[in-house]
Amino acid sequence: MDFTLSKKHEMARTLFRDFAQNEVKPLAQDVDETETFPRETVDKMAKLGFLGIPIPKEYGGQGCDPLTYTMCVEELSKVCGTTGVIVSAHTSLCCDPIQTYGTEEQKQKYLVPLAKGEKLGAFGLTEPGAGTDAQGQQTKAVLDGDEWVLNGSKCFITNGKEADIYIVIAITGMVEKRGRMTKEISAFIVEKGTPGFTFGTKEKKMGIRGSSTYELIFTDCRIPKENLLGAKGKGFGIAMHTLDGGRIGIAAQALGLAEGALETTIEYVKERKQFGRAIGAFQNTQFQLADMATRVEAAKLLVYKAAMAKATQKTYSVEAAQAKLYAAEVAMEVTTKAVQLHGGYGYIREYDVERMMRDAKITEIYEGTSEVQRMVISGSLLK
């Protein structure tokens, strides 16, 4: 077992770190404070291929692997949780299902511009009444001639109003399963600008405040018949598989936030003086940092392992769930400790750790709460 990164991954990390430090970090505080979607940064990332890292070159991507993409989200999130999740939602939740389940026509029409960064992607599964209980979908799609007619709404959608292409999960009928009637769920590709597709209000969030989080509303929204993604009735499986990949992205975001908070705190405790010496000289500080660093390292191993599993294994649900569960909880713990070690300054919005702590909280909630991850993991143990 070799834990050293390959040359290409080392070089990729250098690239992502340089970009994050030079282009993303200077804007992070303002993006948060003004709740502004960092469009300029997204355009720069598109130009550099950051929006198609694991997508094959023949579909406009960079032809790299899931680990490279994971490191990109990690390095961006070290300095800005908002920018990290923009890349994660676009890549894992929109590009990936089209790459995995799309027809050749769908890939050419949608995956190519997404991977090139000409278009931004989003994914709509969650509804007001269907969060963790994803089966509780209400949005319906009815086939009418050559078109599907969508009615319903999706909430808390990342990249909401800024995206161009959306994966939308909807009920297409009722089917009998083991003697019971259950909802038949399918997946669709919906383009922004389709008549009947509008946006609700923008959510005001605790963290990742520059991320565009909106409700998607479908009112007799007619999309072409060929925009069904995968087979009719396979939508739930597509959504779950998509979330497996998405969880690796969010785990990487959580890891980045924890690393960013740790790095910032190490610098701070060297500078901050109390009782005549740097607070880093106190054993309490040293022990806190040691615990933070150890947990961050453990999270990193789980996240990278999940990314490697996505590259080499057919299923990686458990690896993704473990990585997300652990990294998210580490992010929350480490950012909270970082604020504590900053003392009063940690509570002031001028200091990055304050934002990082707010950003970290969502990683325990979206793309499956920590409780859902525990269900996935324990389900695999007890089956």
Added chain:
Amino acid sequence: MKIVVCVKQVPDTKGGVKFNPDGTLDRGAMLTIMNPDDKAGLEAALRLKDQYGAEVTVLTMGLPKAEDVLREAMAMGADNGILVTDRVLGGADTWATSTTLAGAIRNLEYDLIITGRQAIDGDTAQVGPQISEHLGIPVISYAQDIKVEGDSVIVERQYEDRYHVVKAKMPCLVTALAELNEPRYMTPGGIFDSLEKEITVWGRANLVDVDDSNLGLAGSPTKIAKASDKVRKGTGEKVTLDPEEAVSYLMNKLTEKHVI
């Protein structure tokens, strides 16, 4: 059009400097980057490639780990990388370096050679012009803008308070300033591709028309008597006085320290 860009792996000034006992830099022990002026030269070449479809070859002389700057250049978009590395070439000053690089370039077809103005570790600004001298081609140094028109290159040559527009027939050599442009980032796909490509590795035997007496430490007219890291200055002294008192305080201090 064929462009050769000479790049140098230099110490990353953020990482501290280490020396060998003979006073030369211990390059193996330091964090390194691509020299900023060279990176601007590379970017200029890549822009000409974008515009005219040029073939860009990056050339470096150094330790085997100098391969890293070639990979970086190729991940940015350069087509080929050549590493000149050989024990007999170690410890070279500007004369021996330019002799070596010219000896390597004689193997290549080129219309334009671009080097950085100077490297941040030596700051001599001699290697580029010396290469042109060895090869017998014109040089335009301190380029703040490079354009190609037909078989000529048009360069804005920077001075302190003005610039000259100089036109030269290719082949010629141009030395680039860091402020020439904002070098592009690598791309993730470019990184993966660069590691699939072969780097050409040359040694002394591959150098054309060079004399051993002009190579390496032995062939370097420059002898380093002593080198040391930058000595940190003290924190200084801050005083708040009214102007009249301040002047006499300052004069006293300068007299005390025999400055005046």
